[in-house]
Every structure is written in C-alpha cells, then in structure tokens.
Amino acid sequence: MTYCVGLLLDEGLVMAADTRTNAGVDNVGKFKKLYTWEKPGHAVFVLLTAGNLAITQAVVSLLNEGAERKGAGAEQNLFAARTMFQAARIVGRAVREVKAIDAEFLHAQGDAFAASFIFGGQIGKERPRLFNVYAAGNFIEATVDTPFFQIGEHKYGKPILDRVARKDMKLGDAAKMVLLSFDSTLRSNLSVGLPIDMLTYEAGSLRIEHTRRFGLDDPYFQRLSLAWSKALRTAFTEIEALDL
Template sequence: MTYCVGLRLDRGLVFAADTRTNAGLDNIATFKKLRVFEKKGDRVIVVLSAGNLAITQAVISLLEEKIREQANERPTIMTVDTMFQVARLVGEAVREVRDIDGDALTASSESFSVSMILGGQIGNERPRLFQIYSAGNFIEASDDTPFFQIGEHKYGKPILDRVTRADMSLGDAAKLVLISFDSTLRSNLSVGMPIDLLLYNTDTLEVLRQTRIEQDDPYFHRLSTGWSDALRDAFSKMEPFDV
C-alpha cells in the first residue's frame, strides 16, 4: 500500500509520498513514488502514484518514452500548453497500459489498480492539481476540494479536513502534511518512511524545495512528539462525559 498527498494553495503546491511497497510481511522494499518533469522557466509537472507498482512504473516509463521520441511530433507532457492537456495525456497512458496488461492481470485474478495525483504549472497558467483514476479519467482540485489523497488515506484525512486553508503558507502546509503522515504511519504498517516532500512556489517554474524525510529526521521526530503531546493535553482539558 502507499500514501500520497497533493495540496493546491494560493501560494503554490505541496506534494508528499511515502516509499514503502510490500508483497507480504517479510517482503518490504522502497521505491520512489514522486516523479518530477521539469523544464526550468517553462513548466514543472509532478506525478504521485499508488496501486500496482508494475502498472505505475509502466505508466511513468511510457510518458518518459514518448518525451524521448524526438522524431515523433505527437504531443507530450513536455510540449502541451496546459495542465489539463497533461492530465489527458497521463490518462491516455493509463489506458494504454491497461490495453496491454489488463487481460493478463484479469487472467491472474489481479485487478488493474492505479491512481495518480498530478500537479504543476505551465507558463502563465495558474498551478493546477488533478487526481487520475484507473480508467484514465480525472477530476481537478477546486476551492471546495483543495487537496487529494491516494492510497491509505483514511488516517491522515481528518487533520487535512480540519486544518487545510487556501491562504496558508507552504511551510505550514508541509507541516500539516507530515502530521497526516505521522497519523498514517502509526496506524498502518503498509505505509513507511522515508517520505518524499516537494514544495512548489507559484510562478517560479522551477523545483527549488524538495527533500526526503528519513526515519531519523529530527524535525519529523519533534513534530510527531509535539503533536502527540498536544493531543493528550487538549484531551485532558476537555470536559469529561457524565451520565
């Protein structure tokens, strides 16, 4: 399983993804699930992926392959003019992989499982955020729904629902996202560190703030401990139930 989050805010975008994959309790591996496509001064595109690892890797590889086909004048995610068109191309790549592998997966009693969060900015267009489904269709983040989660999202969703605001700073948004990861890590062993984190400031058209949060990261440790202490303190101060 996995956990990925993308937020669209007034000041930019925040992305985070864990790196754990497993095929059983004794077969745990680490794979990067956050992919960046960047042309400085022109576009920044970020893709987070969850689901069957072979499928997600095939989709990303197909997108990369199309970018490298210089002789072919077909549009790619590095040449189209809007993020909506990028979302269409990613969805087409998902469907193309389904056409190739879908029947074989069905014959093996496995589902075609893939979901993606896509975000970024092209030129003067405002930053945009999309969630792409296994069918290749997608929805876009809005003022009412400013964030998307994929994978094991239920443990981290309550804090995002309560705290996310469009006008918050990217630093506060990153703190919020990491708290949502801390809640998920405590409740689900299929999500694991390290965590890849990327903050994108509107109109920079360049990735300037990207890091990997390791298991022994001192800031994450302080954040986790402080959040637990704050919850216990708030709980102790609330009026007790009295029948």
C-alpha cells in the same frame, strides 16, 4: 500499499508520498513514488503514484519516453502540452496504454488493474493545477472547495486535512500539516512507511527547488511527531469529561 497527498494552494503546491511497497508481510520494499519533470522557465510537472508497482512504473516510463519525443509522437510529450488539462490528458492516455496491454493478463491471474495518481504542476503563466487520475485514465481537478487529493491508505491522515487545509495557507504551514497527516497514518497503518518524499513548489517559479526526504532519523519529523502527540494529549485532558 502507500499513501500520497497533493495539496493546491494560492502559493503553489505541496506533494508527498511514502516509499513502502508490500507483497505480503514478509516482502516489504522501498520504492520512490514521487516523480518530476521540468523545463525551468517553461513548465513543472509532479506525479504521485499508488497501486500496482509494475503498472505505475510502466506509466512513468511512458511519460519519460514521451518527454523526449519531438515531431511525430509529440502529442505524448508533457512539454508539448499548452495547458495542465492537456498534460493531464497525456497522463491519462499513458494509463490507458498500459491498461490495454496488461489488464487482460492481470485479470487472468486474478489481479485487478489497480493504479491511481495525483498529478500537478504549472505551465507558463497558467496558474498551478492539481488532478486526481484514476485507473481508467479519466481524472478530476482540485477546486476551492476541495484543494487536496489523497490516494492509497488515506483514511488515517484525512481528518487533519479536513479540519485544517485551506487554499490560503502558507507553504511551510501546509507542509507541516501534510507531515502530520503522514505521522497519523504511520501510527495506524503498517502498510505505509518511511521515508517520505516531499516537494513544495512556489507558484510562478517554474522550477523545482525544494524537495526533501524524511527518514526515521530526521530531527524535524521526530520533533513534529512528539509535539503532535503531546498536543493531542493536552487537548484531551483540557476537555471536560462526560458527566455520567
């Protein structure tokens, strides 16, 4: 399984994904699940993937091929999109194309067509936007009321996002919050694992400048995890006990 988070802020975007894949307890691997496309000064796109790895890799390959097309077939090129809504439609079409080819054979083997995506970015002067794309190729967009999306094993990392996430957060604070969400998930779910790939995008920059991979030996992530555990224990002891 996996865990991915996308957060839309006034200052830009925070996107993060773990790298663990599971096909049973004795078949664990690491695969990148954060993908980017950019034309500096024109557009930036970021995609997070969860679900059947063969499906999500096929979708990414279609988007890679589409990004190189000109003339005929340019409607499948992310860089030909004039708005992020149009770009999200291109991602949805890629999902449906893979489904049209593979879904019947997956079902014949007793497997579901399982895939989900978080897609964000910015085109030109349009504000950054964030979408949750489903296995059917349809999608919803992040709003002021719901500025983040999660896919995969999200339940353990959701409480801190529900309590803390705000659109007016600073990018650095939002990145810290997202890492804490991952730390909580890693503590409780073995199907999510390090390293974590993270991208922070500053609105209006129209270029990818800040990406980082957090592994087991990353000093910041170690300090963050220890400090969070200590802060939780302190908060717990400071709350008065139930009078029995």
